Amino acid sequence: MTSPFSRLLIGFAAALTLLQPAAAMAGDLRYVIDRSASRVDAKVPFLGIATKTAHFPDMSGTFNLSFADLEALDMVVDIDARTLTTGDSQAKTLRGKSFFDVANHPTVRFVGRHLKMTGEKTAEVEGNITARGVTRPIKLNVTFSVPPFSTGGTQPISIVGTGVIDRREFGMTAFPWIIGAMVNVTIRARMVPS
Template identity: 25%
Template sequence: MKSNVYWARLLASVALLLAGCTPLQVVTHRVSASESTVPVGRYALDPHHWHISFDVDHLHYSRFVIRFDRATAQLQWNARGMEDSTVRATIDAASVNTNVPLLDRMLKGQDMFDVARYPDIDFVSTEFVRTGNDRGALTGNLTIRGTTHPVTLNVIFNGHAVNPLIKQETLGFSADGHFSRAQFGLATWYPAVGDDVHVAIQAEFEKTGD
């Protein structure tokens, strides 16, 4: 029932947004791949258009995907584009979602994320090294369970434009990377569950200030 209410509200919101623009504006919408077109300023993660997941080896059969349902992020975009910009993201560890309720409770418990003591998973960028016109290696400090280690993400700048639905400057990114879960005190169930964690991210940011 709650799910039906959520989707009904979401569809109603989309209908209201669409009322503010023509179908032609949506169909012909284009984004710029040039970072130089992006206005300098503060941007926040679009609460409806993002995805963060961790996946790990499961008994060598497949990589089991764990997603998170709540997160926030702030981006400070500066004149030199990605090379001069910074990002900070916070994931609500209690929002972990595997589609298996029992496993969700285990992941939230003391043997894994221990969300009662460590409710947040944080990432704070420290360095960006360009590897192509629209991409680069973003290194930052990742904190899980109160333990911090550097992690590098491969980031792609997908583009920038004024979103035709909400009329705001919007940026899009894709990113992925790897880290050892044992470094953060998450060695439970090894080796049945692998140590290497693959992170996959899709994110849109909306301009919130200068």
């Protein structure tokens, strides 16, 4: 037979268990990027008849959502431009002064501040991208592996975000007759709860 005090403690513990999901719902969903399963690709027209893709295999960052404001987003992605690869001899040129100038600007940063859901698992993300010390706005079309608010921040989420930038706006004006100006950027990220 349990004492009134023991029954009170059991009841209190049960109440806390019931309240935990509501507490989680009231707060933020916090994630960090899984560096081993994330990358960025940048594709540009080449000679007007083909494309070239630069791969950035090393990225880190955070992704936070809030139940209090469903359109608020705190997303920071840091891309190590020094790790840029192309699969051919052009990687050294792209890392050089005419393009990413990684000796002086080793990091490309994307900061997302606004999320607009366009479907159960799709959204538009507005933010800024900084390369070579220059910051410009960018809009990404994002697809989530699951509805982002459905997990309660307890399971990984993968995203694919696509957007377009003009390389000339970042001072990358070299070889305009060979390399196109508009760059298609794709961010693939796996995010794990933090």
